Amino acid sequence: MDLLSDLISSLDTTTPNFRPTEIYNECWLIKLVLRHARSIPDVGFPLNFQEGSSWFSEGLLPTVFKARFRGDPLSESRTNADGVIGHIKIGEKGKADLELAKNATQFTVVEAKIGAPLAKGIAHAPSYDQAARNVACMAEVLAQSGIKSSSLARLDFIVLAPQDTIDKGTFSREMDTKSIQEKVKERVDSYDGEMNEWYFDYFIPAFEKINIESLSWEDTFKWISNHKPKIADLLIDFYELCLKYN
Numbered sequence: 001m002d003l004l005s006d007l008i009s010s011l012d013t014t015t016p017n018f019r020p021t022e023i024y025n026e027c028w029l030i031k032l033v034l035r036h037a038r039s040i041p042d043v044g045f046p047l048n049f050q051e052g053s054s055w056f057s058e059g060l061l062p063t064v065f066k067a068r069f070r071g072d073p074l075s076e077s078r079t080n081a082d083g084v085i086g087h088i089k090i091g092e093k094g095k096a097d098l099e100l101a102k103n104a105t106q107f108t109v110v111e112a113k114i115g116a117p118l119a120k121g122i123a124h125a126p127s128y129d130q131a132a133r134n135v136a137c138m139a140e141v142l143a144q145s146g147i148k149s150s151s152l153a154r155l156d157f158i159v160l161a162p163q164d165t166i167d168k169g170t171f172s173r174e175m176d177t178k179s180i181q182e183k184v185k186e187r188v189d190s191y192d193g194e195m196n197e198w199y200f201d202y203f204i205p206a207f208e209k210i211n212i213e214s215l216s217w218e219d220t221f222k223w224i225s226n227h228k229p230k231i232a233d234l235l236i237d238f239y240e241l242c243l244k245y246n
Contacts, residue, residue, distance in 0.1 A: 013245075024241040026112035030083045030160065031057045032235060033220060034110075037085075040227045046158055046215050047085065047223075050106040055085050059098035061109070061137035062144055064198050065187065073124055074190055079137045083110035086154070100145035106154040107141065109134055113161040115246040118174045125187050131157070131174040131212075132183035139206040143198065149209040156211045162243070163216035171214050181207055 013020050033047070034055040042048045049055070060078040067075035078097075087104035091097065100107055111118070111134060119130040135157055142149055149155055159171050173179060184203060188195040217239055225232035 013241075020241070020245045024238065024245045026114045026160075026242065026246075027057070027082065029114070029217075029235075029239060029242055030110060030112040032238065033160075033217075033224070034083050034085065036224060036228060036231050036235070037220075040224065045223045046156065046211075046213065047108075047110070047220060049085055050087075050154060053086050053106045054088060055083060056081075056088060056090050056098065057083050058096065059084050059088070059090060060096045061098055061134070062140050063133075063137050064140045064143070064195065064202075065136075065191075076122055076125075076133075079133055081109050081134070082112040083160075084108065085110070098141065100141060100147050102145075102147075104145070104147055105152055107138065107152060108154060108156040108158065109138055110158045110160050113159060113165065113171075114242050115165075117170050118159065125190065127183050128187050129174050129183065131159070131171075132180045132187070135180050135207065135210060135212070136184045136187070136203060138210070139203040140198075142206055143202040149206040152209065154211075155206065155209050156213070158212075159214045160217060160220065161214060163218045166214045166216055175212055175214055177207075177212055180212070 008023060011018070011020065011023060034057065037047045038049050038055060040048070042050060059081050061081050062078055063076050065074060065076050081098065084098060085108040086106040087101040089099045089101055092099060111130065120126065121128040138155070138157065159175060161171065185199065188199045221232050221236050221239070224235065
């Protein structure tokens with residue numbers, strides 16, 4: 001670890017030996033934010049941790065639309081979650097596979113953005129964008145964990161992004177709840193009834209429970225500053241470098 005710390009500390013952005021974006025990016029920023037958010041008391045902020053909740057970055061969320069046979073044209077891979085907060089288990093099936101603990105009451109997925117919009121659809125489902133895919137995968141996590149969405153106190157899908165990007169409406173269409181439901185239903189319908197039971201038994205209850213919102217990095221740093229002003233200042237410095245190099 002000392003070798004890695006020395007390498008990161010040696011980065012000179014005027015004459016770099018590697019791309020600054022390998023450090024100054026949303027993947028590292030969300031890790032830093034979640035690490036410090038965990039110790040802030042629950043005061044109603046979207047990134048609050050409930051008692052016993054932990055976090056994980058870049059965990060894999062299962063999909064109900066997995067391959068039914070070799071070369072299945074409708075299949076998709078698991079979804080990589082930038083950040084997850086909740087009562088979670090990691091690595092019991094695969095090294096980064098995410099599940100919910102038996103008595104989970106929080107499941108929050110955070111998609112971190114700096115300069116990019118939400119990803120568009122996949123090859124065989126062009127309308128099935130990143131927001132719809134995340135929410136559907138969250139419903140599948142609940143299904144595989146045997147947990148009813150009604151038993152959760154917190155179920156959230158949050159896009160964490162720069163305030164000016166949110167203000168421009170960059171995520172408005174994808175984060176619209178009606179749009180998400182329609183896109184998942186279209187994906188389900190492509191299976192000619194095979195996925196209907198999952199849709200009505202798992203997706204719809206989760207969809208009716210879930211909080212879907214866009215949250216700015218700037219508001220997040222203000223919240224952290226109320227509890228950890230020095231850490232917030234360091235995060236803002238890191239964030240500004242992320243903006244510069246992305």
